[in-house]
Amino acid sequence: MTAVTNAPGQGFPAPPEPGLTPNEVLDRAEAIAPTLVGLQAETEQRTHYSRQTHEEFARAGFYRLLVPRRYGGYEFGIDTFMRVVTTLARGCPSTAWMYCLGATHAIAAATLFGEEAQAEIFRDGDFICPATIVPSGSAVPAADGGWVLNGTWNYCSGAPYATHFIGHAMVQGGDGPPAPMLFVAPRDQWRLLDDWGRQLGLKGSGSHSVTVENGRIPASFALPGTHLSEATVADGTPGRELHGNPQYGGGPLSYMVLEIASLAVGIAQGALDVYGDLMRSRRTLLPPVVGRAEDPDYQFWYAEAAGMIAAAEAGVQGAIRQWQELCELGPEGFTREQDLRITTICRHTIRLCWTAVESYLFPTAGSSSVRQGERLERVWRDMSMLHSHAGFAVFLPTVANREFTRVHFTAP
Known part of the structure; x- marks a missing residue:
């Protein structure tokens, strides 16, 4: 989807692996994600993922995925980045959250800041930049x-x-x-x-x-x-003009919510993985005592959760596609209404993920599966934390909803 114009050979530095493809990046994420599961306890104790994991991400090119090609990045589409995020979240929610909210703001920096700032900001290629939206200081x-x-x-x-x-x-x-x-x-x-x-x-x-x-x-x-x-892109952005890539002209608000929705889908998929293992390995407590996979109730609970998570994944992928298509239309296509509309899609996908875990997987897994330190217990805590995020719990269902309706019914 992303049209890269600032290719090596035009006076711009080449990234470490000039021929790297999105599929190769996704394969790397798929290989890394399972290894993160066994590291979750120490990651929590440390409060962040290890230096070894950080270096593995750097070697995989993860910190350059969204950095403009002009500065030695890969300038891949946000669809590739969000799939990497979802894949990592399936293995370890904390690790994926930290990675995503560090690497993702290459989009904001490359979109809103001018050439002078970008040349300095991205000069080392790898870009890790947390961001907050609450003004302070x-x-x-x-x-x-x-x-x-x-x-x-x-x-x-x-x-x-x-x-x-x-x-x-x-x-x-x-x-x-x-x-x-x-x-x-x-x-x-x-x-x-x-x-x-x-x-x-x-x-x-x-x-x-x-x-x-x-x-x-x-x-x-x-x-x-x-x-x-609240930044508007309807009049164009420095990044769209500098890089010739529509991706650096998209709505900042909807992009931020796409991040959280992609994380939520991956976290919920990890919970479903655990529940699937229990379906294969555990038996029912009440007669007739059979394997959970053979029990009608467990079959129903698993299918309900799986359907919700699949619907959420489809919703996120559709929202990402819409975001990219709006970017392609040009500055006039990404109105405030469109920006807010995509946030409503993401809010409901997050809610689907939470309902799948909180209403079906967590309460029926069994108390031994949700003891402190168990993977499903950790997923429930992580999703609870996500669900209490002020942006999702307060801003999106109130301020963003009201503004969306207001701009929809206001004549241009």
């Missing part, structure tokens, strides 16, 4: 035209191995109220706090806080008046 103009940042930002998933951080700071605007400013800060301008791992789930997702004390960034690294979830 402050930004003050510096004498050299840049900005001085101060503040602490929470829930920065992907921070332990990050090269950058994207956040929003408040800027005092004359006599008016402060306004948010989107910024990107290099790793040497912020400090990681040791404050993650005591939450209910996703304990190994590396969602630590980031603090900045008199950090300095150049003017090109800041977009005053811009908020990532």
Whole structure:
């Protein structure tokens, strides 16, 4: 789907494996995912995946999937990236969450920032950049035209191995109220706090806080008046023009929700895998005592959950395809209404995944299968944490729903 225009040989650096294909990347993810299952306990205890896993991801090219070709990335489509995310989540939700929310923001950086900033941001090829959308701290103009940042930002998933951080700071605007400013800060301008791992789930997702004390960034690294979830692309974007790739002109809000929906599908698939093993290995408690796979009740529960998860997967894939098709239409195609419509699809796919796990798989698996440290118990905790995410639980069903309806019924 993605049309790569900035190919090697046109003055741009080649990625480590110039001939790497999306299918080869997906094969690597399929091979890595099962190995993550046995590492889940230590990943939770560490609060992030290991240096060894990080290096394996780097060798596999995972941190360059969405980086523009111009800067030595692979510039693959978001469909490839989201399938990698779903595959990894099937093995270890925490690992996939940390990877996804670290590597995914190459899209935002390559879409919204100008050429001067991108040349510096992507200069090392691998790009790992957590982002938060809740404004915090402050930004003050510096004498050299840049900005001085101060503040602490929470829930920065992907921070332990990050090269950058994207956040929003408040800027005092004359006599008016402060306004948010989107910024990107290099790793040497912020400090990681040791404050993650005591939450209910996703304990190994590396969602630590980031603090900045008199950090300095150049003017090109800041977009005053811009908020990532509200940014419009209807007038075009720097990335679409710079890279000649429609992918760097898509709606930021719907893209962010596609990430969570892709994670939810993979996590639910992992739960179904566990339940399938129990169907083959366990027997019913009540007579007639038979294997669970032969029991009508277990057959029903498995099929209900499997159907919901398959429907969710189809929904996410359809939403990804719609996102890409809207990008292809040009700036005028990706209206705010279309951006919000895709978020509604994703919200319902996430809900399907949660219902499959919470209503069918978890309660009927048996108490021995949901003891602390069991894979299904961990999946339930992780999905509970996802389900309590403020964006999914509060913003999407309220603010986003209302805005979608409002713009739909408002004349152009």
